[in-house]
Amino acid sequence: MAEAEVRTAVPADAAEIGRIQLSTWRTSYGGILPDEVLERLDPDDTERQWAEAIGEDSSTVLLALEGGWPVGFCAGGKAPGGESADAHGGVPEDADTVGLVSALLVEPRWGRRGHGGRLLWHLAxxxxxxxxxxxxxxxxxxxxxxxxxxxGIGWEPDGTVRTLDAGGRPVRELRLTGGLDLRLA
Structure with missing residues (x-):
């Protein structure tokens, strides 16, 4: 395998991160999100949103590279207040120490090469x-x-579910949780 690395994203990476997101969603989420939603995704808006996320102090955005080529990314930080609440709005005792992995995507053509695990390990x-x-x-x-x-890394659904509106089609999401003491194989 070529040299692989993970580094902190910089504003100049926003276009590549947006490209990876759109490419991955259009390839992998075709059966999950409606085609018209995927077709409407705007590369300029996506780049702008990632530039903002990279500039925020409250979040970390990491970029995976193989042979110098961007192949995946992840983003996360401390979980906002309501994100860790249970389905009834109850706040867990450890709410102040819960993080949120808001994105973790590796382009499918670069999949199964350890990039996702490396990204999550560095974020953890x-x-x-x-x-x-x-x-x-x-x-x-x-x-x-x-x-x-x-x-595979020991994270499991915690019983909390939400349904998002994806262009008039409901998309059911499960919340998974796990420890941050990860081991790379």
Whole structure:
């Protein structure tokens, strides 16, 4: 395998991160999101949103590279207040130490090469350095590849579900949670 690395994203990476997101969603989420929603995704808006996220102090955006080429990214930080609440709005005792993995995508053509694990490991290191002890993420129930990845590292659904409106079509997401003491194989 060519040289792989993970580094902190900089504003100049926003276009590549947007490209990876749109490419991955259009390739992998065709059966999950309606075609018209995927077709309407605007590269300029996506780039602008990632530039803003990269500039925020409250979040970390990491970029995976193989042979110098951007192949995936992840983003996360401390979970906002309501994100860690249970389905009835109850706040867990550890709410102040819960992180949120808001995005983790690797282009399918670069998949199964360890990039997702490296990205999550580096993000977990950052979250632990901030005093966080576990994290959550939301995954479309139909996204079997992501479910398998997270279950493979010991994260499991915690029973909380939400339904998003994707252009008039409901998309059910499960919240997964797990520890931040990850081991790379």
């Amino acid at each position: 290191e950052r979250l632990r350095a901030e005093g966080l002890t576990r994290a959550i993420t939301w995954i479309p129930e139909a996204d079997e590849a992501s479910m398998s990845f997270y279950r």
